[in-house]
Amino acid sequence: xxxxxxxxxxxxxxxxxxxxxxxxxxxxxxxxxxxxxxxxxxxxxxxxxxxxxxxxxxxxxxxxxxxxxxxxxxxxxxxxxxxxxxxxxxxxxxxxxxxxxxxxxxxxxxxxxxxxxxxxxxxxxxxxxxxxxxxxxxxxxxxxxxxxxxxxxxxxxxxxxxxxxxxxxxxxxxxxxxxxxxxxxxxxxxxxxxxxxxxxxxxxxxxxxxxxxxxxxxxxxxxxxxxxxxxxxxxxxxxxxxxxxxxxxxxxxxxxxxxxxxxxxxxxxxxxxxxxxxxxxxxxxxxxxxxxxxxxxxxxxxxxxxxxxxxxxxxxxxxxxxxxxxxxxxxxxxxxxxxxxxxxxxxxxxxxxxxxxxxxxxxxxxxxxxxxxxxxxxxxxxxxxxxxxxxxxxxxxxxxxxxxxxxxxxxxxxxxxxxxxxxxxxxxxxxxxxxxxxxxxxxxxxxxxxxxxxxxxxxxxxxxxxxxxxxxxxxxxxxxxxxxxxxxxxxxxxxxxxxxxxxxxxxxxxxxxxxxxxxxxxxxxxxxxxxxxxxxxxxxxxxxxxxxxxxxxxxxxxxxxxxxxxxxxxxxxxxxxxxxxxxxxxxxxxxxxxxxxxxxxxxxxxxxxxxxxxxxxxxxxxxxxxxxxxxxxxxxxxxxxxxxxxxxxxxxxxxxxxxxxxxxxxxxxxxxxxxxxxxxxxxxxxxxxxxxxxxxxxxxx
Numbered sequence: 001x002x003x004x005x006x007x008x009x010x011x012x013x014x015x016x017x018x019x020x021x022x023x024x025x026x027x028x029x030x031x032x033x034x035x036x037x038x039x040x041x042x043x044x045x046x047x048x049x050x051x052x053x054x055x056x057x058x059x060x061x062x063x064x065x066x067x068x069x070x071x072x073x074x075x076x077x078x079x080x081x082x083x084x085x086x087x088x089x090x091x092x093x094x095x096x097x098x099x100x101x102x103x104x105x106x107x108x109x110x111x112x113x114x115x116x117x118x119x120x121x122x123x124x125x126x127x128x129x130x131x132x133x134x135x136x137x138x139x140x141x142x143x144x145x146x147x148x149x150x151x152x153x154x155x156x157x158x159x160x161x162x163x164x165x166x167x168x169x170x171x172x173x174x175x176x177x178x179x180x181x182x183x184x185x186x187x188x189x190x191x192x193x194x195x196x197x198x199x200x201x202x203x204x205x206x207x208x209x210x211x212x213x214x215x216x217x218x219x220x221x222x223x224x225x226x227x228x229x230x231x232x233x234x235x236x237x238x239x240x241x242x243x244x245x246x247x248x249x250x251x252x253x254x255x256x257x258x259x260x261x262x263x264x265x266x267x268x269x270x271x272x273x274x275x276x277x278x279x280x281x282x283x284x285x286x287x288x289x290x291x292x293x294x295x296x297x298x299x300x301x302x303x304x305x306x307x308x309x310x311x312x313x314x315x316x317x318x319x320x321x322x323x324x325x326x327x328x329x330x331x332x333x334x335x336x337x338x339x340x341x342x343x344x345x346x347x348x349x350x351x352x353x354x355x356x357x358x359x360x361x362x363x364x365x366x367x368x369x370x371x372x373x374x375x376x377x378x379x380x381x382x383x384x385x386x387x388x389x390x391x392x393x394x395x396x397x398x399x400x401x402x403x404x405x406x407x408x409x410x411x412x413x414x415x416x417x418x419x420x421x422x423x424x425x426x427x428x429x430x431x432x433x434x435x436x437x438x439x440x441x442x443x444x445x446x447x448x449x450x451x452x453x454x455x456x457x458x459x460x461x462x463x464x465x466x467x468x469x470x471x472x473x474x475x476x477x478x479x480x481x482x483x484x485x486x487x488x489x490x491x492x493x494x495x496x497x498x499x500x501x502x503x504x505x506x507x508x509x510x511x512x513x514x515x516x517x518x519x520x521x522x523x524x525x526x527x528x529x530x531x532x533x534x535x536x537x538x539x540x541x542x543x544x545x546x547x548x549x550x551x552x553x554x555x556x557x558x559x560x561x562x563x564x565x566x567x568x569x570x571x572x573x574x575x576x577x578x579x580x581x582x583x584x585x586x587x588x589x590x591x592x593x594x595x596x597x598x599x600x601x602x603x604x605x606x607x608x609x610x611x612x613x614x615x616x617x618x619x620x621x622x623x624x625x626x627x628x629x630x631x632x633x634x635x636x637x638x639x640x641x642x643x644x645x646x647x648x649x650x651x652x653x654x655x656x657x658x659x660x661x662x663x664x665x666x667x668x669x670x671x672x673x674x675x676x677x678x679x680x681x682x683x684x685x686x687x688x689x690x691x692x693x694x695x696x697x698x699x700x701x
Contacts, residue, residue, distance in 0.1 A: 033402075065370035069350045069363065070337050072273060077352035077361045080267050083173060084356035087240050088222055090171050091257045095242045097163055098179060098255055101156050103247035110155035117151045128185075129195025135161040136178075137194035139186040141202040150183055153252070157187045164189040175237060175260050176230075179244070180209055181253035188232070198231050206231075208241040209254045217243060224357040226283050227261045227311055236261040236311070238357075265290050268361065277365030284358035286331055287312035298342050298364060299323055326351070330360035339367065428456055493632040497529030500625055504602065505531045508614070511605040512579055514538065515590075515625070516545065516552055517598040523547045525556055525599055534578040550574035552599045555587035559596055562587045563615045566607045581605040586615055588622040592630050600625060647671075 101108070120128045120138065128140035138154065140146070157179050164177045168189060178188040180203040188194045203209055210216065211223040225239045241256040264281070268290040271279040281290040291299075291307055291314075299305070300323070305314035316327040322340040326349050329336060333353040340347055346367040353360050424437050437453050490496040501513040514530035527543040530536070548557040551573060555562045564570040564585050576582070582603040590598040600622045604610050651671040658664040 061371050062367075065367075066337055066348070069273065069348055069365065069370060070335070070352075072271070073279075073350040073361060073363045074335060074352045076267070076271050076279070076363075077354050080264070080359075080361065081354045081356050083263070083267060084224070084240070084354060086171065087173055087257055087259055088356055090167055090174060090177075091222065091240050091242055091255055094160070094163060094167060094177065094179075094257075095244060095255050098157070098160070098244050098252075099246070101159055102244065102252050105152065105156050105246070108156065108159075110152070110159060114155060114158045114161075115151070116154040116158075117146060117148075120146060120154075123195055125200040127195050127200040129193070132191055132193045134191055135165055135189065137186070137188040137191045139188065139195040139198065139201060139203075141184045142200045143202070144183055144185060150185075153181055153183070154185055154187075157181060157185070157253075160187050160189065173259055173263055175235075175258040176232070177255075177257050178203075179253055179255050180204065182251060192232060194232060197233075201231060208239040208256050212241050212243040212254055214243070214251050220245070226285075226287060227289060227307075229311075230258060238264065261289075271363060273363055274365040274369030277363065277369065279361060279363045281354075282316050282327070282330065282360050282362070283312075284331065286315040286317055286327060288314055288316065289359065295364065298340075298347065323349075326362075330362060333358075333360070424456075428459070490628065490632065493629065493636065494528070496625075496628055496632050500600075500621070500628075501529045501531045501535065504600075504618075504621060508602075508617070510602050511581060512603040514601050515598055516556075516601065517629075518556065518596060519544070525552055528598070534576075537578050538576075545574070551585055551587040552601050555589045555599050556596045559589050559591060559594070561589070561615050561619060563610060563612065565610060568607075579603060583607040584610040586610050586618055588615070588618045590622045590626045590629065592626050597626065597629060 114134075116138075119130050119134075120140065121130075123129045126142035128138070128142075128144060128146065130138040136158075138158070140154075144150070160177075160179060164187075168174050168177055176189060178186055180186050182204075184202045184204045186194065186201075186203050207228070208223065208225050211225070212221075217223070220243050222240060222242045225241075227236050227238055229235070230237045237258040238261055239256050239258050241254050244252045244255055246252055268279045268281045269292070271277075273279075276294065278292045278295055279290070280288060280292065280295055283289055288305070288307055289312060291301075291305065293303070293306060295301075296303060296305065298320075300320035301314055301318060305318065307313060316330075317324060319327070320340075326338045326340070329338075330351045330353075333355070335352045337348060337350045340349060347364055348367055348370060349362055349364050351360055351362045490499055497515050497517075501515055504510065505513040512531055512534060514535055515528050516525035517528045518524075519526050524547060525545045527538050530538050545552050547553055549572075551562045551564060551570070554572065562585075564573065567573045567575075567582060567585055570585075573585070583606050584604040586602045588600045588602075589596050590600055600618060602610065602614070602618060651668070654667050654671060658667055
């Protein structure tokens with residue numbers, strides 16, 4: 001009996017204003033009122049005026065800031081230059097004094113003031129030293145030979161006692177003043193008992209001496225060292241040295257003055273520009289003499305680059321590319337102002353040379369810190385704009401409250417149907433599909449309600465179909481497993497095949513099931529089991545299919561399952577007269593490894609009655625049948641082997657009881673005939689050698 005036809009008509013939504021139209025009307029009302037109010041308080045022209053004024057202020061402040069920064073770095077470099085010039089002037093004065101002494105050396109009787117041959121003594125390391133009560137220390141290395149000539153040079157240089165102490169007292173920037181003659185003898189001021197402090201020491205190996213010897217300094221220029229540790233007290237110093245020549249141009253030695261590096265660093269570190277500005281100092285080789293820690297990120301350096309005790313660890317060539325480009329101008333002795341960018345913030349870098357030493361001073365400060373006046377003006381403008389903005393915000397909130405009141409009223413009208421739909425959707429989500437929905441609303445809401453009602457009905461139908469399919473799939477899987485269990489214990493091949501087809505047909509309610517096995521001689525597929533009268537008729541007639549023919553042959557040839565949902569549309573399908581109602585067919589190869597040993601064929605009497613699910617289940621069954629067939633064949637082979645071995649053993653035992661050759665032959669013929677089930681068995685022996693008549697004796701049993 002067919003199901004009754006549902007004649008209930010789906011209600012159609014009423015016409016009316018759409019939800020979109022209602023929302024557009026509401027938004028237009030709110031937006032229109034907002035535009036009218038905000039337009040009234042438009043201050044665009046005022047903003048343009050203030051922007052123009054602040055731009056002019058910014059331009060002027062920027063020019064003044066750059067000029068101020070350049071003046072700062074130039075004044076500081078000038079102060080540093082004056083400091084170094086003061087030291088150089090002191091050294092130059094002493095140089096002129098010594099030059100005069102050595103030029104008039106022959107006219108002076110210096111031994112009456114101090115005689116090196118009497119005052120110098122050998123010390124613990126064979127170096128020469130003088131008394132600590134003298135104004136200055138005298139040190140001669142162990143390689144020095146004290147004789148009249150060398151003593152004369154020392155006696156001349158000792159006259160520094162008359163000028164060196166006063167020079168040190170008048171110049172607080174000087175740490176020490178000393179003269180190193182060409183024999184390595186040092187006259188050092190003040191007297192710190194230098195010979196006992198430094199031991200056997202040859203000052204001619206120090207950079208301040210080597211740099212001004214005639215071979216390296218033919219122009220007799222002064223020289224400034226990079227910071228180094230003083231051999232006298234271990235402190236970090238810089239040295240200014242100049243060569244000494246007599247009136248004949250003979251090189252007599254080097255006059256040098258030390259200044260503490262802290263004096264130089266203090267000059268640089270005292271520079272204060274902006275809140276975070278800093279200064280740094282590089283020598284003529286680009287080595288950092290002064291580098292504050294807050295400069296590392298701008299330079300792209302790590303903490304390991306900081307000067308340790310004043311000794312440079314990195315050069316300006318290790319910095320970021322934009323800094324290196326500016327540094328090339330600094331090392332050229334130029335004065336200027338450049339900018340670079342770090343982490344999105346623009347920085348000034350002003351630089352000026354310290355000409356006396358060849359150093360260059362750099363000052364870095366963020367641009368914004370230099371433009372503080374402009375920023376103040378800008379802050380005032382922003383404050384006024386913020387005040388106007390606050391007024392606008394107050395008016396906006398008043399407008400917003402009015403809009404909220406309007407939206408509340410409109411929401412009551414618009415959202416009640418949507419609220420009902422939301423509640424219905426929540427019930428559906430909880431599994432309650434028999435939800436009654438009011439579909440009387442007009443517009444899109446009514447259309448949505450109708451669509452929702454139809455959707456719940458479709459979901460209900462879909463869930464019912466899914467549950468049915470899951471139940472059928474579960475039952476089919478259970479049936480497949482039952483078939484596999486049934487055939488796994490059967491060792492007789494014919495019984496196995498008969499049981500498989502019956503089990504498969506009964507489990508899945510198929511129209512017909514049969515199995516083919518491969519004939520190893522002809523490679524044909526010979527039917528070995530079938531269901532019903534049709535199966536018996538096909539078995540009795542020796543039904544077989546050539547390899548590659550029909551669906552069964554194709555499955556064996558391609559080694560893959562062949563599924564035909566409608567045999568009328570299948571090319572190459574072979575109809576069978578004893579199975580006239582076949583409408584769909586599945587052929588599944590039965591394989592052991594990569595070898596096809598048979599085909600499981602299933603036919604259904606309904607078009608579309610076989611699906612991929614059936615194919616997958618039958619493939620599982622075919623795999624189990626392959627295993628069972630292999631086990632059955634192995635069992636038959638084992639049985640046959642055992643039977644043959646038993647016959648051989650029985651014949652062997654009987655042959656052992658024979659008394660002569662005739663008995664052996666007789667027993668062998670009888671037992672072989674019985675074992676082979678033959679009517680007659682003959683054993684014939686021919687005599688190897690013929691008699692004199694050419695005949696051979698024959699013994700027959």
